[in-house]
Amino acid sequence: MLDIQDLHAGVDNKEILKGLSLNIKPGEMHAVMGRNGSGKSTLSNVITGREGYYISKGDVRYKNESIIEWPPEQRALAGLFMSFQYPVVMPGVNNTYFLKSALNAKRKHNGEKELDAAGFLKLIKEKLTELDMDTSYLQRAVNDGFSGGEKKRNEVLQMLTLEPELSILDETDSGLDIDALKIIADGVNKYRSPERSFLVITHYQRLLKYIEPDVVHVLIDGKIVRSGGKELAIELEEKGYGWLES
Amino acid sequence: MNISSFESEFNKIMRRDYFTSHVKPIREQAFNNFLEKGLPNKNWEDWRHTDLKPIKEIDFRLSEISDAPAHELDITEFGLDDVHTIVIYNGHYQENISSVPSGVRLISLADYGDQNAWKIREPNDSPFDLLNTAFMDSGFCLTIDKGIQIESPVRILYISSTEKNIMVSPRMYIDLGESSSITFIEQYEGNCNEYFLNGSLIVELKENSRMSHFRIQNNSVDTVNIGNIHVQQDSASHYTFNQFACGSRLGRLNLLADLNGKGAECFINGLTLTNNIQHIDNHIVTSHNAPFCTSSQYFRSVLQDRSSGVFNGRTIVSEGAEKTDSKQSNKNLLLSKGALMNSNPQLEIYADDVKCSHGSTTGALDQDALFYIRSRGLDIVSAKSLLIRAFVSEMIEPIHHENIKSYIISKFDAWLNENTVQ
Numbered sequence: 121m122l123d124i125q126d127l128h129a130g131v132d133n134k135e136i137l138k139g140l141s142l143n144i145k146p147g148e149m150h151a152v153m154g155r156n157g158s159g160k161s162t163l164s165n166v167i168t169g170r171e172g173y174y175i176s177k178g179d180v181r182y183k184n185e186s187i188i189e190w191p192p193e194q195r196a197l198a199g200l201f202m203s204f205q206y207p208v209v210m211p212g213v214n215n216t217y218f219l220k221s222a223l224n225a226k227r228k229h230n231g232e233k234e235l236d237a238a239g240f241l242k243l244i245k246e247k248l249t250e251l252d253m254d255t256s257y258l259q260r261a262v263n264d265g266f267s268g269g270e271k272k273r274n275e276v277l278q279m280l281t282l283e284p285e286l287s288i289l290d291e292t293d294s295g296l297d298i299d300a301l302k303i304i305a306d307g308v309n310k311y312r313s314p315e316r317s318f319l320v321i322t323h324y325q326r327l328l329k330y331i332e333p334d335v336v337h338v339l340i341d342g343k344i345v346r347s348g349g350k351e352l353a354i355e356l357e358e359k360g361y362g363w364l365e366s
Numbered sequence: 367m368n369i370s371s372f373e374s375e376f377n378k379i380m381r382r383d384y385f386t387s388h389v390k391p392i393r394e395q396a397f398n399n400f401l402e403k404g405l406p407n408k409n410w411e412d413w414r415h416t417d418l419k420p421i422k423e424i425d426f427r428l429s430e431i432s433d434a435p436a437h438e439l440d441i442t443e444f445g446l447d448d449v450h451t452i453v454i455y456n457g458h459y460q461e462n463i464s465s466v467p468s469g470v471r472l473i474s475l476a477d478y479g480d481q482n483a484w485k486i487r488e489p490n491d492s493p494f495d496l497l498n499t500a501f502m503d504s505g506f507c508l509t510i511d512k513g514i515q516i517e518s519p520v521r522i523l524y525i526s527s528t529e530k531n532i533m534v535s536p537r538m539y540i541d542l543g544e545s546s547s548i549t550f551i552e553q554y555e556g557n558c559n560e561y562f563l564n565g566s567l568i569v570e571l572k573e574n575s576r577m578s579h580f581r582i583q584n585n586s587v588d589t590v591n592i593g594n595i596h597v598q599q600d601s602a603s604h605y606t607f608n609q610f611a612c613g614s615r616l617g618r619l620n621l622l623a624d625l626n627g628k629g630a631e632c633f634i635n636g637l638t639l640t641n642n643i644q645h646i647d648n649h650i651v652t653s654h655n656a657p658f659c660t661s662s663q664y665f666r667s668v669l670q671d672r673s674s675g676v677f678n679g680r681t682i683v684s685e686g687a688e689k690t691d692s693k694q695s696n697k698n699l700l701l702s703k704g705a706l707m708n709s710n711p712q713l714e715i716y717a718d719d720v721k722c723s724h725g726s727t728t729g730a731l732d733q734d735a736l737f738y739i740r741s742r743g744l745d746i747v748s749a750k751s752l753l754i755r756a757f758v759s760e761m762i763e764p765i766h767h768e769n770i771k772s773y774i775i776s777k778f779d780a781w782l783n784e785n786t787v788q
């Protein structure tokens with residue numbers, strides 16, 4: 121599904137990803153852990169096409185196609201999704217309107233009929249219930265005045281609505297209370313399927329108790345230095361990152 | 367238009383006889399004062415950012431009756447439900463397609479002047495008001511008597527048609543009696559290449575009266591639109607002004623509101639959309655001359671291409687105007703690197719116990735927000751228009767009158783479609 125080969129990328133004159141390789145197969149759940157500033161969000165941004173990063177070497181392939189020249193919307197329509205570490209606040213942009221436009225852009229792209237207001241409302245209400253969110257979210261502006269945890273829930277709501285095939289969750293667990301964490305984890309687990317893959321970025325083994333990863337990667341200074349099973353996360357929690365540094 | 371072409375047009379209007387002789391000395395006086403001052407230039411403090419070249423470089427002439435052949439005119443495209451419209455076509459009143467609701471007294475400027483022995487309130491001695499007095503042509507007065515509430519809005523629709531390098535100087539009076547109310551729309555339309563409109567409007571709100579005033583400046587982007595508005599408010603009167611401006615090569619609004627009676631409320635709002643080489647300048651002065659008055663100035667602009675704009679808002683709180691509550695806010699969105707905005711909100715406070723705030727921001731579209739939207743599958747044009755729409759929604763959403771609101775939204779949508787580019 122996602123194949124990254126020897127990726128070197130950065131901003132201005134600063135190389136942040138220094139030869140990163142990663143392969144995610146359909147249905148797999150990968151976790152990436154690493155210190156602050158090691159390049160986790162940069163990796164998410166480069167995969168989803170944020171402007172401002174250069175790629176000097178390597179390739180990002182999604183379903184066997186190189187996507188590094190694609191604009192972000194093309195990647196999204198092809199099935200990529202990122203839950204932002206810092207969701208953007210957009211005063212004046214209505215949440216329902218935004219999500220409905222995004223969903224309909226995707227349906228149109230897939231050759232499906234666009235949903236009308238009633239059809240969308242029915243669908244979104246189901247998702248809201250799943251995430252234990254109340255309908256007042258729908259009238260509000262996107263992330264405007266949302267608490268940290270509410271913003272993260274809103275990201276997951278978007279994921280469940282847009283139904284991506286590869287979802288990147290960049291610290292979606294940060295800022296969530298214990299109950300919310302369970303609700304979100306349940307949502308993600310229900311959403312898992314043999315066709316859907318995940319890249320979960322987290323600092324805490326706690327999340328991985330609820331969402332069991334197939335592979336855990338450790339990112340240090342722009343490179344994956346170790347990959348293993350879920351027990352690697354437990355080991356990291358005990359020992360920190362120091363022992364993996366060369 | 368240089369001084370000698372102003373002079374020759376002035377001699378022409380002095381020879382016209384459809385105004386009473388009373389008006390001639392008033393014109394003469396105003397024109398002499400104008401000649402003394404001359405047209406403003408960039409050395410004048412209030413005109414620092416506005417170039418009057420579009421007026422100076424074309425010789426405008428007075429409009430003749432023959433400039434407005436009524437059979438040419440079709441106003442169906444300006445249809446607005448439940449609104450009474452007064453039509454002025456190339457400077458001439460179109461009586462047979464005009465109407466006002468009952469309760470509104472519509473009289474000509476000539477009759478209004480005669481009825482008041484020409485002791486009528488003149489605007490002030492700014493050059494464009496003086497020019498307006500010297501050249502005033504299509505003139506009206508709307509009077510609403512004490513206690514009368516006019517339900518259906520009254521619109522004055524100015525239409526200019528192709529290739530007429532004419533100069534039109536409408537003078538209007540609106541007198542609202544005690545506890546009366548009206549919704550009034552000024553609308554400017556037309557596809558002229560050369561046209562110079564310089565209107566002065568004098569509004570008087572008696573105690574407890576209410577006026578909701580809309581100004582839709584949708585005339586051709588090649589023409590000049592100067593609006594001089596003078597508002598006088600008695601106690602507990604309420605005035606709301608909403609301008610929607612996307613027309614004019616050169617646009618300048620001079621709005622002066624005097625809050626003279628205790629507890630008056632005055633809310634002045636403007637949304638400006640410009641592209642190409644348009645320049646729109648909003649110059650607003652709100653004077654608090656009595657205690658317990660509330661006012662606001664909210665202006666937003668969206669500027670595309672090399673267009674430019676000015677917001678010059680001043681709120682003056684005079685001595686004794688205690689408990690004044692006033693807000694000023696100006697926000698501007700630059701859609702291209704070549705666009706330019708000059709924003710200058712000012713407060714002058716001479717009273718003690720007041721609550722005043724002001725602020726101004728100018729910037730481009732938020733790159734993070736653009737990426738966020740695109741990362742959800744919307745293309746860049748949709749992403750931009752979503753953000754532009756959000757930016758203007760705070761100006762449009764509060765409009766109470768549903769018909770007028772959707773009318774303005776439809777004009778905004780048309781602009782947005784043309785001006786949102788990759």
Ligand SMILES: Nc1ncnc2c1ncn2[C@@H]1O[C@H](COP(=O)(O)OP(=O)(O)OP(=O)(O)O)[C@@H](O)[C@H]1O
Nearest residue numbers: 131134136154155156157158159160161162163205
């Ligand atoms: N636009 C940028 N300009 C300058 N430096 C940047 C930029 N983006 C990222 N960096 C730098 O690159 C490094 C990696 O940043 P990144 O956000 O990818 O880290 P992270 O692993 O996600 O950290 P965290 O766990 O704190 O979220 C940091 O040192 C950061 O300061």
Ligand SMILES: [Mg+2]
Nearest residue numbers: 160161162205
């Ligand atoms: Mg990060």
